[in-house]
C-alpha cells in the first residue's frame with residue numbers, strides 16, 4: 001500500500017504521479033480501552049465499524065507526534081503537536097523524531113477516489129482524524145464525542161465527491177488539540193489533475209498553501225486531557241502571541257520562506273489555497289493585487305468574485321486565482337483580530353514576487 005502526500009513547500013505546481021492501490025482487510029478497530037488515569041470520558045470502543053473497501057485507491061498511514069519544536073522569529077521555541085505520515089508515535093523527547101510536522105502532512109487525492117486514513121495512536125491517550133468538509137458517514141467522521149476516539153489503530157474511509165481545499169484535524173479535546181497544531185490540508189484534485197481548481201474550473205500554473213493560525217504559547221505545555229478534568233485551564237481564553245502561515249512565523253520568516261512566499265512569472269496564474277486555521281477572525285489583503293475567489297469551503301462559487309481583501313473565520317477556506325499584470329513584489333498581510341472587539345492582535349505577512 002502506498003501514500004500520496006503532498007509537501008507544502010514549493011509554490012510551483014507539480015503533478016504527483018504515484019497512484020496507490022492496495023488491499024487492506026476490514027481492519028477497523030479502535031478502543032484500546034486504557035484510561036490511564038485521565039479525565040477524558042468520551043467513547044473509545046466502537047460498537048460497530050464500517051465495512052472497508054478492500055481495494056482503496058489511496059492509503060494514508062498516520063501517527064501522532066506531540067513534540068514538534070517550532071522556533072519562532074524571536075528565538076523562542078514552541079512545542080507543537082501534529083500527525084506523522086509514517087504511523088509512528090512520539091510524545092516526548094523526540095525533537096520531531098516522531099516524524100510529524102506542523103502543519104501535519106497534506107493529503108492530496110483525486111475526486112472520486114476511495115481513501116483510507118489509518119490512524120495509529122500509541123501510548124495512553126486518544127486522538128482522532130476528522131476530515132473537515134468531506135462528510136463521510138459518522139463512523140468515519142472522526143468526531144470523538146459523537147462517535148469515538150482512537151487508541152490503537154483505526155481506519156477512516158472516505159471518498160471526496162468534490163474537488164477543492166479541505167483540511168483534517170484531531171477532534172479529541174478539540175479546542176486544545178487543534179490549537180496545538182493537529183491539522184493538515186486536504187487537497188482534492190479534479191479528474192483533470194493538479195493545475196485545475198475543480199472539474200471544468202479555472203486552471204493555474206503556481207500553487208500556494210496559506211494556512212494562517214494564531215498560537216497562544218501559554219497553552220503549549222498543557223497535557224492532552226487539559227480541561228476535561230473539571231478544572232478551568234483557560235481554554236476559553238485565547239491570547240495569541242504568535243501568528244503563523246503554514247508553519248512559518250508570519251512576523252518575518254514567512255516573507256521569504258519558500259514554503260509560503262510565492263515567486264512567479266508575469267502572466268502566470270497563481271492558485272492560493274487559504275485556510276483560516278486560527279480561532280480569531282482574519283482579514284487577508286493581497287498587497288494591491290486582485291484575487292478572483294473561485295471556491296469557498298471546497299465548493300465552487302456559482303460565479304467568481306474579484307476582491308482585494310477577504311474576511312474569514314475559523315475553518316473557512318478560500319481558493320483564489322491571482323494573475324498579476326505587472327512585475328513587482330507584493331506584500332500580503334493577514335490581520336488576526338479579536339473576535340469580539342475587532343482589535344488587531346497581530347499581522348502575518350508573506351510576499352508574491354512577480355518576475
Ligand SMILES: [Cu+2]
Nearest residue numbers: 127170172177
Ligand atoms: Cu488529538
